[in-house]
Amino acid sequence: MAWLMKSKLMLNFISVALSLFTTILIVVLLLLIIGKNPVEIFSLVLSEIFGSGYGIGQVLFKATPLIICGCGIAVCFHASLFNIGAEGQLNAGSFAIALSAYYFGFLPFPILIICCTLAGFIVSGIFGLIPALIKIKKDVSEVITTIMLNFIILALINYFLVEFFAVKATMRTEKINDDDFLFKLSDYIPFFQGSSVNASFFIALAISVIFYLLIYKTTFGYKLRAVGFNQTASKYIGINTGKILLLSFFIGAGITSLVGLNYIFGYKGYYELGFSNNLGFTAIAVSLLAKNNPIGIILSSLLFAILDYGGLSVNQLVPKEIMLLIQGIIILSLLSIDKAVKIYFERKGMA
Amino acid sequence: MDLISSILSITFLTQVFRMMTPYYFGANGANFSERGGVINISIEGFMNLSAFSFAMFGIISGNIFFSLLIAITINLIFSILFSWFTVKLKINQIIAGVGFNLFIAGLTKFLLMLIFGSSSNTHRFEGISDIDIFKKIPIIGGIVSDPLTLFCILLVFVSNFILYKTRFGLRLRSAGENPEAADTLGVRVRQYKFYGIMLSGILSALGGIWLASNQNSYSEGMIAGRGYIALAAMIIGKWKPVNIFFACLMFSAFEALEITLQISGTNIPTQLIQMLPYLITILVLIGFIGKTRPPAADGEAY
Structure with a gap:
């Protein structure tokens, strides 16, 4: 073997x-x-990124949500589920995180962030359960349902923002308390001066470790991969495939919501419609490039982040x-x- | 009362028929692909591509027919590439579709910036004009005078005929229902899948072209999920050209209603109407409203 x-x-x-x-x-x-001139452009990208702590910091900052969302999508991929709905799920979760962070702002910070994480995870997870349930009960492909749910979720958020939660004349929620932000890496390491990379980068790394342990080192992960490999065979050896599908969609969708921690607690302090900018789809590419492997996800997220930030640095030329x-x-x-x-x-x- | 009278007007009906055009081109295109057994979720991307190339070549050359042909040709090339991915290499169709959507989104954004120096839209150009002769026909002429919309309505009958009355249609459907059996009977299954995807490329091109022509420009994100609504219409229409037509009419009626509501300034939230097509699709799939079944070998590589 x-x-x-x-x-x-x-x-x-x-x-x-x-x-x-x-x-x-x-x-x-x-x-x-x-x-x-390709040489000029490539060397400009490299010097802008690796020439300063700011460049490296920005790359890490942009890689953070890709790592998190990539892991979430990869959980589903391991069970042979195509979660095209990450875009919607992560928006729903982040919206929940921003709202709970604002309305429970009186809680002490450690408790607050745990509550918000849970709120986001559960809301995203529930939206992940819907396509899974439909798949199990009605044998309808999760692809179409997740695509449709993307639009439904975004329209619902739009509705709730406009009608109830948005700051006047904007499409964003109220800002959280100033002392509820995660620390920036530059607070402790002056090398990263000015860049937005924050503690949620470590959260992203932790998620990829947990992802690795969950998929490769637990019975659940073993069953999940078995279902992904051959659903019929798994059923015959006594795996409750329905339960596995439900759980993997719940966990996978739940993880994607945590990108909100980076944006809300680490960067802006509020949820804004359109903040994700197709992250849910880019993360599918990240996860594919990584072959759903956790280390691969970190590396391909870094590559995509380099491209993202590199684009800004060559904007004068191309x-x-x-x-x-x-x-x-x-x-x-x-x-x-x-x-x-x-x-x-x-x-x-x-x- | 104002609202009701504006919904019951001829203008509203005209709008519904006009807006149906991109949906039906997309949905009918996707249907040809799925009847051959290939799920094509890059309809959204294909429409985006053709809208852009139509606008770009229209502005550069100033000749509508030239840019129409070029836009269709470019889509044809991309659909051949897509079928090379999905039929020849047998790459998972969903993943390939997501990949094409990402690639085309990047391509159009890049070219828009490179050629027009704008991240949002091209400048204006003269779109396809209405046919005057049709306006003189009583009743119909008042509602439909756009040549692409007319072609769209004609397409309902043509597609129905092709799918159910011709040898081509029978073989295409057999490739999507039971490729093994079709192969045994000597049908070149992969070739028919190729044809199906090429048709979806051409038809979705017309959808994108209509959008750009109707707006007299291309703007970033102008497809706005219409490709996915087209897929939804195909599902609700049970993979049948005539039913798909009515599903598209329903969705375009929602869109027209949304616009009417926005103009009339009532307090009915338009976002909730926006999500209706998607919600209805899920309900139909679950089986709350009617029953629907995809081609048996849909999405499977052969």
Whole structure:
């Protein structure tokens, strides 16, 4: 068995490396076509990011929500569930976090943040339970229901904001107390001076550790992967597949809500409609690139964060939107090359 | 009373038919793909792409027919790429769809900035104009005079005929229902899946083109989930061209109602009307309202 694991890991490594290489090639070509100097642009990105503590801090800050949301989506992926609804779930959860943080602002900080985390987790989780329940009871694919729920949730939040909770003439909730913020890394490490990276980066790392333990080291994780691998077989060996599907959707959706901790407790102090900016979809790409592996998720989140921040630093030379395009190229080349590599090695009889 | 009379007016009906156009192109396109057994959730992206390329080439060349052809061709290329991913390489269709949506969103944002120097919209151009002759026809002419809308209504009958009365339709459906059996009988299953996806690319292109033409420009995020509503209409329409048409009419009626409510300034919250299409879709899927069943081998690689 050990050699198989090794060869699978090897295959994954080969395909990820190849697709990143292809992406760079395509991007260089693209830059040449539009008449820019690729060397100049690449070196500018690198120097802006790694030349200062601020750059590194911003990358960590942008990686934080991707790590959290990527882990949440990966939980579902391990059970072979396609959670396209992370965008809606994380908005619902973050909205709940912001509201409870404001209305329970009188609580001492440690208790407050625990309560808010729970509130967000449960609200997101419940919205995750809906597609799971429909899947189990009515055998309807979770893909369509999660897509539809995205729109329903965003419309509901919009409604509640406008009618009840929004600060006048804005689409955001009331700001939380000033002393309820998580500490910024720059408070303790002057190296990160000015950047927004905060304690929730450690929360993100903790989540990826918990994710690893949950999926690979517990009976539940074993069952979850078994269901993901072959649902029918799992049923016959006595796994309660329905329960596993429900739980994995609840946990997966719940985790995605915690991106709100970064934005609300670590950055702005309130929930704002549209803050997620398609994070729920980008995180799907992150999770795919990482092959649902926790260390991979951290690395691919960092890559996507570098692209995100790198875009801002080259905006003078080339539109920063090029980084969105690069993210798209990465995901498409990964999907195709990954499959092509597998087919190639299968033909050779090596895997 | 004001509200009711404005809903019962001819203008409202005209609006419903007009707004139905992008939904039906998207939904009908998705249907051809799903009938061949390929779930295409990148309809949203395809519509976005064609809206952008139509606007871009329309502004650059100044010739509507030229830009129409180019926009359709670009979508055709992308749908061939999509079928290469899903049919040839057998990559999971949902994941490929999400990937294409992300890629196209990035591509259009980048090109919008690069070419037009704006992160929100292109400048204005002259869209496809109404056909004057049709306006002279009593009753119908007052409601439908947009050539794409007219084509859309024609498409209901054409698609129904293609799917149920031609050899092509039968083979396409067999690829989506039981590919093994079809293969045994000598149907080139993968080829038909290719055709289905290509049709979805072409038709969704028309949807995007209509949106850009109707607005006389392209703006970032203008598709605003219409591709997903199209998928919803396809599901509610039970994968049948005629039923899908009525589902699209229902959704466009919601949209027209929403606009009418906003203008009339009543205190009925429009957000709740906005979410109705999605809510109804889920209810239909659960089986509260009617029964619906996808093609048997939908979403499976062959």
